[in-house]
Amino acid sequence: MPGPSDALLAVRAGEGDEGAFEVLVRRHSGLLLSLATRLLGSRADAEDAVQEAFVSAWRRMPEFRGDAMFSTWIYRIVTNRCLNVLRSRRPTQDLGSVPEPTAPEHASSPGRAAESTAAVEALSEALTGLTPEQRACWVLRELHGLSYEEIAEVVGTSHQAVRGRVFRARRYLTEVMGAWR
């Protein structure tokens, strides 16, 4: 049997069913942790942010009406939490000091731990040069494959604004990654 749908579980959680909420947490935590890790550049910070997001979601579950998808709703809570963390960090990034990225290793085998390749590290490093808003839009688009409309819903802006941010992020990243002469 397929498991109960997110929509069904979210309604139950809204009525106080902890077991239903637990299934939602288990189902979505992997993707959300990987999102937050890319947004914050730190696994430990990501775990804190996603944990806080879920606790806040639990408190707000009774307001969840099911007109949005649960996944979009929880993406929004996690993304906002991460944006707040990024905005509160002191602007210590001197963009001139971003190290030269190394070339991707195309012959590498899959299955190794994240961050183990130079390419992944170089990209993570380059992401720190983006504004929090550009970073969020770019990560949701390129690493999580959301549509511009979905991202607009998650970050609470127009899809034109999202397009602009993703474009500027790409321009910056192509430049920093050494692809732009």
Add this chain to the structure above:
Amino acid sequence: MALAEDDDPTLPCGRTLSSVWSRAEEDEGAADDPHLAECPYCREALSRLGVLHRYVSETRQADEAESAGAHAERIAERFTARVMDLVRTELRPGRTLPLGEPDDDAWITEAAAAKAFRTAAERLPGVHAGSCRVTLTAPGGPVKVVMELAAGLTWPVPELAERVRRQIRSAAGDGVGMYVAEIDVRVVDLLDDTGDDKEEGPA
């Protein structure tokens, strides 16, 4: 080297960088646009984006590898336990419902009663309970139960509704100790379980 907000350069061929990149993103390969395939400036712009995309796909692969397999499951399990420890300390008692005789001063939370009724409904194969509201029809009782559920296509709806009502009535009487005057069963979703009936299959 921060980018200006309107920093969208026009290539020597007259196209803007953003238009070239978005064509490449939206029409896979942009095969219907001969200019893109022939123009050296556009091709150069696309190859720059292509370099970035190789970094992107390495990163996606790393993230996917990280979130698959037994290791990832253990991490998810540990993380879920951490979150639920916090969630369970949150007080969200909700409404209470009287139990037994009016003088008994015994009560149960709506959430606990709903949990008992959902569990009872889900003893039927292929049934997933959703919303379950338990409300007083008059001060002091009895109660009315409104349950929404999703069920496999193999259930005829009238029979399903009757079986669920019976389950709820017996859970209310034998388990909770509550008199239920009215039970409203709403099937909100039908699940295609015809090809995936593992529970009834041979062991």
